[in-house]
Amino acid sequence: QLQLQESGPGLVKPSETLSLTCTVSGGSIRNNNYFWTWVRQPPGKGLEWIGSISYSGNTYYSPSLESRVTISIDTSKNHFSLKVFSVTAADTALYYCARRVRGGMVASGTWFDPWGQGSLVTVSS
């Protein structure tokens, strides 16, 4: 069964860079049917898609964050990573990694399944 696990610092200072890694276990990250994705959730609020990456390295970002975000992938380590630059308190959130599944011939669209347990990142001096 595929599992995802986020890791990284829980506290980041304003103006610095938030860095998280998502390690995938129970399956290979090398699969054309999936995009590897980051979603965040500010405390007590809703979900926001940050971006996705294919195993070949093609990236797709939310326009609202694109100027400050980089997602990368390391297939040799079966993990992918997120960097958010120049963070502010507004970037304080629970950060989830997830697999984005292509419906392909089976169904329309894409969906997120499974998800990691989440990593709380607080931006504070």
Add this chain to the structure above:
Amino acid sequence: DIRVTQSPSSLSASVGDRVTITCRASQSIGNYLNWYQQKPGKAPNLLIYAASSLQTGVPSRFTGSGSGTDFTLTISSLRPEDFATYYCQQSYISPLTFGGGTKVEIK
């Protein structure tokens, strides 16, 4: 961006009740609509994909319907473990967007 609006934002219901949550997209999205359940302190869990397809392992009391701009998630008979927050999400066009959530509470 496609706005996805859920209603109600919260509701109170009893075990055994039939519950319906609505999701409306700001433009037609075909059936590119998914539903998730999130319990406190946990990650979201996929319930329904492509508007009406039940994810493996999800109880059959959950059903999704709709297409175009209007969608519904129905829980036919509410169980204690169903008290949670539910989110819809469109995958028709980037950026992928979520509804604001519907919190289902115990009456």
